[in-house]
Amino acid sequence: MPEETKPMHFIRQIIANDIANGLPPEAVHTRFPPEPNGCLHIGHAKAFCLDFGMALENGGLCNLRFDDTNPDKEETRFVDSIKEDVHWLGFDWGDREFYASNYFELLYGFAEELIMSGKAYVCTLSPEEFKEYRGVPGKPGKHSPWRDRPIEESLDLFRRMRAGEFDEGQYVLRAKIDMDSPNLHMRDPAIYRIKKAGHHRTGDKWCIYPMYDFAHCLCDAIEGITHSLCTLEFEVHRPLYDWFIDNTSVMKNLKVHPRQYEFARLNLSYTMMSKRKLQQLVAEKIVDNWDDPRMPTLSGMRRRGYTPAAIKNFCETIGLTKYNSLTDLALLEHCVRQDLNKVALRRMAVFNPLEVEIENWEDGKVDMLDAVNNPEDESAGSRKIPFGKRIFIERADFEENPPKKFFRLSPNNEVRLRYAYFMKCKEVLKDSDGRIVKLICTIDPDSRGGNSPDGRKVKGTIHWVSADHCAKAEARLYENLFTREDMGNLPEGSDFKEFLNPNSLEIKEILIEPSLLEAKSGQPLQFERNAYFMADAKLSSPERKVFNRTVTLKDSYQKA
Numbered sequence: 262m263p264e265e266t267k268p269m270h271f272i273r274q275i276i277a278n279d280i281a282n283g284l285p286p287e288a289v290h291t292r293f294p295p296e297p298n299g300c301l302h303i304g305h306a307k308a309f310c311l312d313f314g315m316a317l318e319n320g321g322l323c324n325l326r327f328d329d330t331n332p333d334k335e336e337t338r339f340v341d342s343i344k345e346d347v348h349w350l351g352f353d354w355g356d357r358e359f360y361a362s363n364y365f366e367l368l369y370g371f372a373e374e375l376i377m378s379g380k381a382y383v384c385t386l387s388p389e390e391f392k393e394y395r396g397v398p399g400k401p402g403k404h405s406p407w408r409d410r411p412i413e414e415s416l417d418l419f420r421r422m423r424a425g426e427f428d429e430g431q432y433v434l435r436a437k438i439d440m441d442s443p444n445l446h447m448r449d450p451a452i453y454r455i456k457k458a459g460h461h462r463t464g465d466k467w468c469i470y471p472m473y474d475f476a477h478c479l480c481d482a483i484e485g486i487t488h489s490l491c492t493l494e495f496e497v498h499r500p501l502y503d504w505f506i507d508n509t510s511v512m513k514n515l516k517v518h519p520r521q522y523e524f525a526r527l528n529l530s531y532t533m534m535s536k537r538k539l540q541q542l543v544a545e546k547i548v549d550n551w552d553d554p555r556m557p558t559l560s561g562m563r564r565r566g567y568t569p570a571a572i573k574n575f576c577e578t579i580g581l582t583k584y585n586s587l588t589d590l591a592l593l594e595h596c597v598r599q600d601l602n603k604v605a606l607r608r609m610a611v612f613n614p615l616e617v618e619i620e621n622w623e624d625g626k627v628d629m630l631d632a633v634n635n636p637e638d639e640s641a642g643s644r645k646i647p648f649g650k651r652i653f654i655e656r657a658d659f660e661e662n663p664p665k666k667f668f669r670l671s672p673n674n675e676v677r678l679r680y681a682y683f684m685k686c687k688e689v690l691k692d693s694d695g696r697i698v699k700l701i702c703t704i705d706p707d708s709r710g711g712n713s714p715d716g717r718k719v720k721g722t723i724h725w726v727s728a729d730h731c732a733k734a735e736a737r738l739y740e741n742l743f744t745r746e747d748m749g750n751l752p753e754g755s756d757f758k759e760f761l762n763p764n765s766l767e768i769k770e771i772l773i774e775p776s777l778l779e780a781k782s783g784q785p786l787q788f789e790r791n792a793y794f795m796a797d798a799k800l801s802s803p804e805r806k807v808f809n810r811t812v813t814l815k816d817s818y819q820k821a
């Protein structure tokens with residue numbers, strides 16, 4: 262979207278105000294903080310288009326920071342896939358690829374600092390007791406009996422936690438804040454727990470790991486982040502975000518106190534966005550993998566044929582709000598079609614073939630016809646397609662007893678074969694069951710290229726492939742993975758698997774024009790009068806191409 266048409270939203274407004282109050286635009290510094298425990302989905306795209314977008318718009322910087330504070334589920338392969346996806350959308354973090362784990366030593370130091378200033382203590386309550394003491398909203402919590410443990414003792418225990426002397430769950434380090442706070446997050450939250458798990462970057466160096474709330478704000482401060490943009494569920498964590506920054510020495514030599522701002526996460530209709538559940542789909546082999554074209558992941562969308570431009574346009578179009586809502590999947594598909602219409606190469610493929618023999622065509626004669634690659638883009642050029650005595654058309658394009666307003670092929674009705682000739686049907690051949698097996702037709706040799714020789718008009722244009730030149734291929738037709746509109750909000754006690762769409766994948770054998778044998782994944786295609794497709798990089802072989810249906814054409818009559 263051009264700069265001037267970008268809608269004003271509250272984050273843009275906040276940054277504009279900060280700039281008006283003296284923040285140099287190029288000092289705007291954001292970060293995108295994915296946890297490498299899964300692949301990115303379209304919701305993450307909303308977040309990072311904003312993070313990188315706000316920095317770019319102002320000439321500032323955006324860091325990529327992996328939030329790797331939970332070693333249980335984090336893996337290097339997810340780090341790599343996240344980087345690939347962010348790059349795919351055209352964003353770059355330069356040399357600022359950071360990890361929360363880069364700061365483990367610093368963070369540990371801040372934790373000791375809190376202990377020494379009497380603002381943190383090692384607590385011996387069991388996880389169950391911890392919860393019970395914390396209380397519930399509207400009812401104050403109870404002080405842990407270890408709250409006033411002497412500083413020296415806490416410090417000693419914390420050091421021994423680090424040294425690996427204790428078991429998981431035996432001790433936690435807690436901030437000493439306010440057990441009466443109406444905000445449960447302020448009731449002496451845990452800041453370090455024991456976890457005897459190898460970490461994908463630090464290996465066995467650590468057996469205690471900082472909690473997200475403690476790590477995130479301090480990492481932001483260390484990196485000089487000005488605007489820390491996150492989703493609404495973190496709103497109640499914001500006082501804690503500020504508390505850790507204000508009660509440690511992290512700001513000692515720094516100028517900008519980072520500020521957290523929250524926006525509503527993206528929920529898409531018929532789409533499940535929770536990473537944990539997506540992980541389950543993969544683990545239980547309900548889908549192929551994280552990049553299954555039915556997944557809401559960026560890798561899935563890439564394979565399916567969505568374009569970066571379409572996704573970015575979608576993320577800008579939905580805007581930002583402060584309340585959660587459900588975005589219509591149709592809007593995303595609209596953005597995809599809008600871009601594909603501009604960039605997709607037009608091709609012909611027949612899905613339900615009906616053979617046609619051209620009576621007045623010489624046996625063995627082949628005509629190489631010119632076909633425009635993209636009427637929306639002259640620079641896409643043209644290609645040659647072979648035409649011969651036998652062709653295939655779609656069964657649905659012929660009606661023996663046409664209803665009114667049926668402008669496609671019927672006995673004695675003339676149609677245009679796309680890029681080829683005017684054609685008339687002379688005879689219908691049937692098998693013993695009365696099923697149509699073949700049509701005998703004639704073409705007008707003076708209508709080459711599909712141009713009328715004498716000004717007479719035909720109403721219908723149909724696509725076709727040459728029987729002697731076409732190739733077989735596989736088309737994968739996708740529908741929504743789920744049948745329920747609001748997958749982020751399931752009925753009490755129900756499982757997401759109850760809402761799986763049994764028809765989310767249909768595999769069809771199709772006939773393709775020869776140029777499609779060269780189709781490359783990454784190149785959007787439109788199979789004329791059918792849908793947008795893209796060759797699948799993983800499933801295609803030199804012998805057999807596999808095409809993923811990206812999205813239907815808006816008014817495709819073949820949709821039904």
Ligand code: ATP
Nearest residue numbers: 294295296304305307308491492526527534535536
């Ligand atoms: P999930 O809830 O799917 O497990 P997450 O929020 O835990 O995702 P992170 O890797 O921590 O996953 O997310 C990185 C960033 O992306 C965070 O700032 C988070 O707020 C943001 N984000 C995650 N999901 C969405 C969403 N649906 N819409 C907008 N932003 C999102």
Ligand code: MG
Nearest residue numbers: 294295296328
């Ligand atoms: Mg998260």
